[in-house]
Amino acid sequence: MTPSLASLAGLLRRIPGRAEKLAPEPPEENVLQSGEALLRRKRNKVAIFAILFGLVSAAIDLPLPAEDAYRAVRAQLRSRPAPPDIVMVTVDDATLNELGKELPSRSDDSALVDRLVAAGVDKIVFDRAHADPETPASDATFERMLERHKGKVWLGMTPSYQIKFQKIDRILPLERFRQHAAMASMTGFASPFSLSVVFPTSVDIDGTTYPSISAALAGYDGSSLRYRPDFAFNPWTIPTYSYVDVLKGRVPASKLRGRSVIIGRSFFESSDFLVMPLKGRVPGSYFHVIGAQTLKSGVPTDLYWFPAMLIVVMAIGSYTLGRSRSARPLWFAAVGLPLLAFPLDEVRFNIDIMPAMLALGFAGIGFHRIAKKYYSSDVDAMTTSALSLDKGSAALDVYALRIANLAEMSEEWSPRELGEFVNSLITYIKGPGEAGDVAFERDSLVWLAPRMDKVSLERHADGLALMLKTAISYDWQSASSTPAIGIDTNYSLPLGQRIKKAMQAADEAANRGVRFIINDAAYVEARNYRLEIMRVLEKGLRERKIGVAYQPKIDLATGRIVGAETLIRWKPDGQDFVNPQELVLAAEASDRINELTMIVMEAALVDGREAIALDPGFKLAINMSAKSLSDTHLLFDMMTMLGRIGFPAENLTLELTETAKLEDKLIAPQISALNARGIGLSIDDFGTGQSNLEYLEKLPSSELKIDKKFVQHMATSEESHAVVRATIEIAHSLGKVVVAEGVETEAVADQLRAMGCDQAQGFLFSQAIAMPELLIMMGGKRIVVNA
Template sequence: MTGFLRRGLVRARGNRAVLLEENALNSGAGLLRRKRLKVAIFAILFGLVSAAIDLPLPAEDFYRAVRAELRSRPAPQDVAMIAIDDKTLNAFNRSMPSRTDDSRLIDALIEAGVKKIVFDRAHADPENPKADAMFADTLARHDGKVWLGIAPKHNIGFQVVEEIVPLPAFREHARLAAMNGMGSPFRLSVVFPTSVVLDGEKHPSLSAALAGYNGPDRSFRPDYSFDLDSIPTISYIDVLEGKFSPDKIKGASVVVGKAYYESADYYLMPLRDGKIPGAYFHIMGAHTLKRGVPLDLMWIPALLVVAVTVVSQSRARGRSVQTLTIAAAGLFAAPLLLDEFGINIDVMSGLLALLFAAIGFQRLSKKYYSSEVDAMTTSALNVENVNEDLDVYALKIANLAEMSEDWSARELGEFVNTLITYVKGPGEAGDVAFERDSLVWLAPRMDTVSLERHADGLALMLKTAISHDWQSASSTPAIGIDTNHAFPLGQRIKKAMQAADEAAVRGARFIINDAAYLEARNQRLEIMRVLEKGLRERNIGVAYQPKIDLATGSIVGAETLIRWKPEGDDFVNPQELVLAAEATDRINELTLIVMEAALVDGRRAIAIDPGFKLAVNMSAKSLSDTHLLFDMMTMLGRIGFPAENLTLELTETAKLEDKLIAPQIAALKQRGIGLSIDDFGTGQSNLEYLEKLPSSELKIDKKFVQHMASSDESKAVVRATIEIAHSLGKIVVAEGVEDQAMADALRAMGCDQAQGFLFSRAITMSELIGMMGGRRIAISI
C-alpha cells in the first residue's frame, strides 16, 4: 500500500513537472525568446547579404581612412615620387615627356644614386624610331634597374580591357611591374596584387617591385596611415634640369608617375582634399609590404562576433541591449588595434547586423515590456491560447501613482521587481507581467478552497511586505483571479484585472472571477444600466419608514428609502443601487433625486404635524462637496420645505477629513438642518464620528438591536450607546425593531425612538399620512 502511494506521489509530481515545463515553453519568456531568435537570425542573414554585395563598402572605406588618420605617421624616405606634374607639362607645352626625355631622366636618376626606377607607364606605343632606339639603349645600359608598367588583360564589369605591355625592344632589358589595381565604388580605396601573370610568367606589382617583395601571391590594401606630405617628391622637369638635391634620393627607389591635375590616374582618400595620384598609392603599398603582407580576414570575424552576441541576447530575460552596445564598441575598437599588426577586418556589415538586431529587439521591448520598469507586459503572454490547467492572477497596487511620485525610475523598478519576487516565492507562478499598476501572472490550477486560502495568504504577505520594506501602510494589494478556463487567455487576463480593480474599490483582499462572480458582475452591470436610466429620467421611486417615539407611540418622523421598480418588475435592491452609484461617482446625483421626491412628499406630512422630521440618507463624503450642498439649499427654497424639518442621516465607510467638512457642517447647522449618525457601531461610524460630527441624532445599527435577546454583549453595546448619546444631548433611534420584546427593552434603557417592521414596513407618503391621522401606533406602552 505504501509503495502504491509513493508511486502515485511520484507520478503526480512528474505530471506537475511536465505541466510546468509545458507552461514554460508557452510562457511570455518563451514567446519572447522565439521572437528574439527570429530577429537574431534575420539580423545575421542581413549582415551576410550586406557583406556579400559590399553594401557598406563606402562606410568601411571611410572608417579605414579614419583609423589611418588616427595612426598617421611619416613615410620612410627610401621611396620617392618623380612627378609628371603640371609644372612639367607646362615646360613641354602641355605634352607628355618623350622617350628621349625618359632616357635623360633615367640617366640623371642613376647618376644621383637611385637604385631602382619604376615607371607607372607602359611605353606600349611606338613614338619614333630614333627616340625608341635611344630609350632601348638606355634600358640596356642600366639593365636590371628599370621597371616598366604592364597591365594584363582584365574585365571591368562588362568591359574587357586588353593587356598593356611595353614594346618588345624595351622588354629585353627592362623588368616588368603590374600597374593595375582594383578600385572600390566611389574610388575611395584600392586593392593591389603582389604579382600578376603575363604570358605564363609572373611579374611583381609596382608596390612589390618598389618594396623588393618576394613572398606569396596575395591581394592587399595599402596602409593609408603613411603621411603623403612626407613622401619625397621631385618634379620630373626639375630632375631633367638638375634642380634637385641628389642626396634626397640617393640609394632610394623611385616611381615615375602622373601627377598633373587633369590626369585620370587618381583616387580619392577620405578625410583628404583633392585627387591623389595613383603612384602615391603604389608607394604606400610598397611601405605596407615592407612591414609585412597584411592579413585580410574580411567580414568573417565581425559577423561571427555578431552572431554569438545577438543569439546570446535573444535568450536574455531583460530588455537591456547592453550586450549589443558592448559588441558594437568592440567592433569599432578592434580594427584600431589590429591595424597595427597588419590585420584587417571589415566591421560595417557586422555593425549593420547589430543595428538591425537592436532595432528589432527594441521593437519587441516596446511591445512586450513595460515603459516604466524592466518587466514584461501582458502582451508577452500567449493571449490566444486556451489553457485549462492554469489560473490567471492579477495584483493591483492601490495608490501606486501616489506612492511613486517621489521615486526615480530605478526605485519604481526595484519596488515592482520586489513584488515579482514575492509573487514567485510561495507558489509556482510563471512569468509575471506588469501593466499600469497591476502585476499579472499564471499559476497551476487549484480547487476553490485551496485557491481562496492561497489568495488570502498571498494578499496578507504582500501587504506586510509593502508595509515593512517600503514603509507604506496606505497601499493595500488587491488580487483578482480568473478561473474561467475555457476562455482565451487574453480575455481571462482582462477579467482578472477587472476583478483586482473591483477588489481594490471594495477593500477586499481578493476576488475570484468564476461563474458565480460573472453572474454577480452581470447583475451589477444591469444595476448600473438601470441606475443610469433612472438618473436620466429622474423617476427613482421612494418610500418611507416611520420613526416612532417609544414613550408615546406617536409617529415623529420617517426615513426616506429607495423603493423602486425601474421597469415594472421587481424592486431593485437599494443597497446595490447605492453601491453602483458610488462606483460610477453618481452618488450625489442619486441623493438629490431622492431628496427632491422626499421633500415634495414631506410637505404633506408637515401640514399635519409641523414637528415632523423627514430623514434622507447621504454619504458623509458628500459633505465635502460644496456644489451638492448648494444644490440642496436651493432645492429646499424652491420646494418650500423648512430646513429645520430635514435630517441628513450620514453613513460612511472611510474616515472623514476634518478640514474638508468643517465649513459645510457649520453652514448646515446655521440653516437648522439636523445631522444623524447612521448605523452607529459599524464601519467608520464610531466614537470618532461623535467627535467630528456635531449631530443631533444617533441611530443604533439593527444588528446590535436584533441580537440583544441572544447576546449580552450586544445588549451592553446598545445600553452604553444610549447612555453616551444622552450624555452628549443626542436623540437615540434604534433600527430593526421587529417585536414587542425589543421595543420594551429599548424603552427600558431610555431609547428615544425606534423604527422597524414591528411598527411598519416602508410605505408610501399617502399611507404614512393615513397612519399619522391615528396619531399613535398600536404598541404596548
C-alpha cells in the same frame, strides 16, 4: 526578530490548499514556462536572421563603402610621413609649360633617365607603358637608353581583365623596348565610390609573372597576393620633384642618390587621379608609392570578415541563451570591434567589421523591440505580453497581485529600490516552485499556477495574501501597501483574456478592500448585476426619476407619527424593485452619490409639504453621506432647492452615515451653516462603521439612530440589550433624541419604551409606504399596535 523573505516563503509552502491542486492535463504541462519559451523562440529567430543578414552582406560586399570609410578614418588617425627612400618625379603643369609640349617625348625620357642614373638612383619605374610608337629617332634613342641601363628601368604595363561586362585589353610596351627593360603592372582596383584601392603584387601574362609597380619599387619577391595600400602614409610627404627640374639638373644628386624613382603624371588635365578619403584628389602614381611603402613595412594579412563575425555570433549567442535582458555582450561587441581594428592595423592585420556590425545592429534592433514589448521598463521582469498565448489553459489558474499605493511608493524610492521590491515579490511568489513565469504590468504582478478546486483555491488565495502582506510589512516596512489578489478560473478562454480578467479582479479587490476575488461564474454574475445596476442608475439620473417611499417614525410615548425616513423604493420601467443599497453603492462607486441625493431630496421635499400641512411639526428625514458635507456646492444646491420648493428648513433632518473617517476642518463650516438654517442632523446606523462616539463629538447632531442589528437582538442578546441601553443614556445626557431602527415586535417596543427611547421605526409600525398612505396614517393621529 524580523522574518526574512525566505522564511516567509517557507511558511507559504504550508498554506492550506496548496496540496489540493488539480493534476495538470498532459497537453498543458509546458504552459507554465510559456513566457520564457516565447522569449527564447523570438530571440532565436532574431539571432538567426541577424547572423544570416551579416553573412549575406559580407558575401555581396554590401557594407564595403562603410568599411572603406571607417578604414580611412583609422588611417587618418594613424597618419604618418612616408619614408624618403622612394621619390616621385612628376610631369606637372610646370613641366609642360617649360617644355612647351603636351607630354615629354621619349628623347626627354631618355635624357631624364640618364640624369637619374648619373645621380646614383637605384631603380627607375615608369607609370607609363610606352606602348605606341613616336618618331623613329626618339624611339631609337629610348631603346638605346634602355639597353645602356638594362636592369635599372621598369616600364609600365596592364594585363587584360574583365570588369563586369566590360573587357579591358592588355597594354604592353613596344616589343623593341621589352627586350631591354623589365615590366611592372600599373593595374589597381578601386572600390565603389573610390574609397579604397586594392593592388596585386604580381600579374600573369601568357604564363609569365610580372611584379606590380608597388612590388617593383619595394623589391617584393614573396607570394602573389592582393592587398590594400596603407593610407596611413601621407601622400603629401612623399619626396616629389618636377620632371623638368630633374631634366634640367636643378635637383641636387644628393636628393636622388640610392633611392628608387617612379615617373608619373600630375598635371591638371591628367585622367590619372583618384580620390583618397580625407586627402582629396591624389595622382595615381602616389598610390603605387604608398603601396610600396606598405609592402616594405610588412606584407598585410587580410583576415576579411571572419574574426569579427565570429565575435558577433558569440555575443548574439550569449545574449540569446542568457536569462538576463542585459545587452552587455552586444555592447561589448559593438564598442570592442571598432577599437580592435586599430591595434590590428598597426601589426598589419586587416579585418572587415561592417558585416558583423550590420548583424549586430539587426540583432540589437530586434532584441530591443522584444525587450520593449515583453519586458517592463521599470524592473527586470516580463510583461503580460510574454504570457499572453492565444490558446486555452485548462490546467492553470491565472493570478494577478496588485500592490496598493505602489505609485506613491515609487515616488519615494529610487528605480533600483523599486526594482528590488518587485523582484523580491517575484522571488517570493516563485519560491515554492509551483508558479510559472511572473510578469509585471503597471502596479500588478501576474503569474500562472496549477489549477485547484474552488475550496482549496480560496484557502490558498487568502493565505497567500496574508503572507504577502506580512512580507511587505516586515521586509519593506510598508504597512500601507496592502496586496490584493485576483484569480481567473475561466479555463475555456484564451490566456490573454484570462490575464486581463485576473487583473480586473485584483483591481476590484483593491478598491473594495478585500484580500482576493476569484473571477469565476458567480463573480461574473455579480459583476453583470452591478453593471446592470449602474445602467439603471444612469437612466434614473438622466431622467430624474428615482422612486421614493417613507417609513414612519413613531413617538413611543404617544404612538403619534412625528416624522418619516425617506427611502428609495423604485421599480425602473415597471419591473421589480431595485435594491436600494446596491443602487447607493453604485452611485458611490461612480462618484454620483450627490446627484442621487439631490434627486431623492427633490421628490421627498415635494411630498413632504403635504405632511407638514397636516402636522407643522412633522420631520422629514433624508439620508446623506457624511462625506458630502465637505461639498459646498451640494449644500448650496440643497438650500436653493428648499427655497424653490418652499419646504421649511427646520422640518428637514439629514441622516448622516459613513464608513470612513472625516476631517473636522472640512466639515465644520458646513455644519455651522446647516445649524444656522435650522436643519437637523441625525447620526444614522450608530454603532457601525465610523458612526461611533467620535461622531458624537465631530457632528453636533440633534438626533441619534441606533442601528437595527442591536435593536433586533435585544430580546436574545444581553450584549445588544446593554449596548442599546447605554446608547440611550449617553444620547440623553447629550440632549439628543434617540430613534431605534428595525423594531419588529411589541416586546422590543416595550423594552425601548421602558429604557426611555424617544422614537422608533420598523415593520412593527409600518414598512416604507407612499406619501398618500402616510397621510392617511397621519390622519389617524395614532399608530395602534397589536401585541
